[in-house]
Amino acid sequence: MSVGRLDDVVRVLERELRLVDEEFVARMVYMRTRDPFKALVATIISQNTTEASTARALRRLSELCEISPEALARVPVEAIAEAIRPAGLQEAKARAIRGVAELVVKEYGGDFFRALEGTVEEVRERLMRVSGIGYKTVDVVLMNLGRPVLAVDTHIARVARRLGLAPASGGYLAVQRALQAELEREDPLKAHLLLIKFGRTICRARRPRCGECPLRGECKYYASQLAKAD
Ligand code: SF4
Structure with a gap:
């Protein structure tokens, strides 16, 4: 396999990993409700926490009021x-959730679908006016709607850099654009979920399980570790 293309990586990971809906709360929320606003709220809540904590917080919020x-x-x-x-x-x-709710009510008559019209760049610009909403959050919502954008989280950025698919430095857009350019045929959402699961289970931030990794033959990080050990 040549890992010059993200499509190749996705195909390998698809053979090795099994995706379970419950592992991705925002995705599960969207699949069950087809409501991108609920998926947005779940994505905001999920920042820097576990899926289990996200699910618990979301349940408590839905007991407080309709989402x-x-x-x-x-x-x-x-x-x-x-x-x-x-x-x-x-x-x-909470400020981000309340802020985006107010934006949608005041500027789009409460219709979140109207706020999602236009190009990816236009939607990002619109929603990122709300403090606490960044590129990843907007891209996750658009990706769930089937828009051709690969949302990047911390696991994906780490995996991409280790594999040499993204520049070692640079922020969200540097990694996102590099990966988007490498994804020609595979579905961005499938790539997103598989890369996150891979980052959580094998290519972990600390002590990656390189010995069990199906991509180690093509991994720049692994090659550099081997060179250091020589
Ligand atoms: S070889 Fe190690 S660092 Fe490279 S992708 Fe696999 S787990 Fe990650």
Whole structure:
């Protein structure tokens, strides 16, 4: 296999890993509801926490109020923060949730689909006016809707850099554009989920399990570790 193309990596990972819906709360929320606003809220809550904590915080939030722009725009930020406390960083996340709910109500009549019209760049620019909403959050929502964008999280960025598929330095857009350019045929969402699972289970941040890795023959990081050991 030549890992010059992300498509090749995705095909290898698809053979090796089994994806389970419950491992990705934002995805599961979208699959069950087909509501991109609920997926957005789940994605905001999921920042820097586990899927289990995200699920718990989301459940508590849905007990507080309906997860819709209209309902959340009326709930005090403090109440949202208290509901999503299990996910951590609750004040900042609550401000982001309340902020995007207000934006959708005031500028799009409560219709989140209208806020998602236009190019990827236009939607990013629109939603990222809300503090706490960044590239990844917007891209996850668009990707779930089937838009041709590969959202990058911390696991994906690490894996991509180790494999030499993305530049060693640079922020979100540097990695995202490099990976997007490498993905020609495979589905961005499938690539996203497989790379996250791979980063969580094998290419971990600390002590990656290189000995069991099906990609080690093509991995720049692994080659550099071998060279150091010589
Ligand atoms: S060989 Fe190691 S560092 Fe390279 S992709 Fe596999 S697990 Fe990650």
